[in-house]
Amino acid sequence: MPTYSYACTNCDNAFDAQQAFSDDALTVCPACNGKLRKMFNSVGVVFKGSGFYRTDSRGSSSSSDTSTSSGSSSSSSTSSAAS
Secondary structure, three states: OOOOEEEEEEEEEEEEEEEOOOOOOOOOOOOOEEEEEEEEEOOOOOOOOOOHHHHHHHOOOOOOHHHHHHHHHHHHHHHHHHH
C-alpha cells in the first residue's frame, strides 16, 4: 500500500498514512479537527538493467568497432600471406 503525507492547515501537524488506491483522501486533522492537505514529494526513481545509462550505448558501439577493425586486420594478414 502506498504511503501519503498530510499536513494540517490549522495546527501544522504533519503525518504519514498508508492508504489503498481506492481509499478516499483524509480531510480532517486527528489532532485539532482542522482541514488537511496532501503533501507531494519528489519521487525516487531507480532504473535497473542495461540501456538506461548513457555509457550503456557506448559500450555496444565500441565493441562493434573493435570487431570490425580486428576483422579488417585479419583479412589484410590473409591477403599478405597469400602473396
